[in-house]
Amino acid sequence: MALAAPTPEPLASLQTREVRRGDRIFRGMTLGSGLLILGIIVAIAVFLVWKAIPAFRVAGLHFLTEKTWFPDATPAKFGVAALAFGTVLSSIIALVLVVPVAIGAALTLTELAPSRLGTIGGYVVDVLAAVPSVVYGLWGVYFLVPRLVPMQRWLDHHAGFIPLFQSRNDTFGRSVFAASVVLAIMVLPIVAAISREVFRQVPQANREAALALGATRWETIRIAVLPPSRSGVIGAVMLGLGRALGETIAVALVLAASFNVNLHVFEPGGNTIAANIATKFGEAGILGREALIASGLVLFVITLAVNMVARAVVYRTTRIAEGKV
């Protein structure tokens, strides 16, 4: 005779329901945090636009063409032309200086150095990235700027026919070039670290195949490591660009601010959007602050675009390397 087994069903379903509720709540919390991050990006855009509208109304289209910055004068006269020029120019010079060094350093760490040295390289990159920008700025003003002058003077005397190297009044110092060198030092860690990750993704078999064909170490790097890493390194450089465009305090300390569009980067002067916000904020009036927010919006849009493209490029390469595409 079959015993009527007590059905455990109610208990089980009760438990499942409770478990499911716990899971739902927890999952909801994690999802909420993820959405909060998307929300912050949207909120940044919304609030900057909202608070910048009065400044845009006053300046109109001149905001993009005007070079000077007198938002609190009557009539107010201000625009981002000189600032945007200085921002882009200093960042590009910084990249020209830093890219060969960063790629060389990353190649040394992945291709040539024993792996223990690679770990120490990781520490060093961490430390370089952790030094606050205000310290770089202070060091830039009191250590770097005076030490760059002889080199600039030499270039001015011997290659002054190139406008980039010419200083028309024979003064050097707190120039766009000096700011670019500081920027280069500051973006070095990020470019080197990401390039290193990209080189690491290259399958060991590529290198072994090249070496087996009798290639030298350099030929191996050139034919087996660099080509598949190309777009990843481009992404790394663009991330460095994003960092350089937005750097504020170091540039604000190093530059002797002036509002002009000038390719003579050895001459003191020049300014960037971010540095201008830092130096002008304290003394700005109501419209002055709104104008600074408007310039910040321009910076936000530029860096967001650069970062999104850079990330998309890096994503694509790493996903190809992981075999997901």
Place this chain on the structure above:
Amino acid sequence: MIALTAPVALQRPSLSRAQLGMVGAGAIGLTAVLFAVAPFQGVLDFLLVAYLMYLAAQTGVSYVVEGSRSAKNRLALTLVVSALFLALVPLVAVLSYTVQRGLEAISPGFFTHSMSGVGPLENAGGAYHAIIGTVEQVLIASIISIPVGLLAAIYIVEYGRGALAYWVRFFVDVMTGLPSIVAGLFIFAFWVLGLHKGFSGFAAGMALAILMLPIVVRASEEMLKLVPDDLREASYALGVPRWRTILSVVLPSASAGLTTGIILAVARVTGETAPLLLTAFGFDAIRTNPFSGPQSGLPLFVFTQAGSAFAVAINRAWAGALTLIAIVLLLTVIARLLTRRNRLA
């Protein structure tokens, strides 16, 4: 019978380390002679000329002895390795110069006095008020961003599927590149202007939280990914629900790595100056309440002192910079030491 021919050399001769050393010594010697007769001077110039000489001599000798491919190889590898050393130069220069200037300027009074009532030419005052501000602001930033960042990382690793998780991850990455001044401007537009709350340490804490959030998410995400699936499956097999598995199995096994990531994030935002300028604004006296009124912060203190024309203020800036670097490096070293105890990495 087969006639034996002389064996063909399969390998060209290659330069030994000693021979390369001789090339190097020759380059230095030649540079020294050059500097003795020509109007050159300076240690840096000497090093640069000697380096270029060595590059040329090494390439030339290698070309003659080893052939063109090897010469190219030696030249390229020397340049690549030089890049690493060149990258180390600014690190050494920044740290040593800051320590040197900072030690000259720092005094015990620096940590026990504020800038309240200090005249522009007085060799007095300190960063006590700024250190209080920084501790409070970073604490507020941590309280906001650590839970949110951890939860978001859990979403990405444990729950996230499909397009939404991809976009969250993508924008976290994009957010790591957000200029710190923009984070400050946002809090200024939203909190100070929009909600009329005024400048405060809390506003600065929120701005720092925005900068800290993506760093926490990225670091936690990497760590959670390292937790082996076996652990999760073992927990499920015992009937433990998913959320309990995450809280009591996944997080504890990743705890060392998570702590490392969080400490590095704290170190990173402790040095941020630009957002403080727009949110805490700066204040010369001690203000312990972060919720009302402007406050100072250590990086902001360094920035304002550095902008002064007077030597006493510049000295205070160096003392502040040394303090800041000491805090940040200490945090970085602690984080690295914890990595050693990380069983997953």
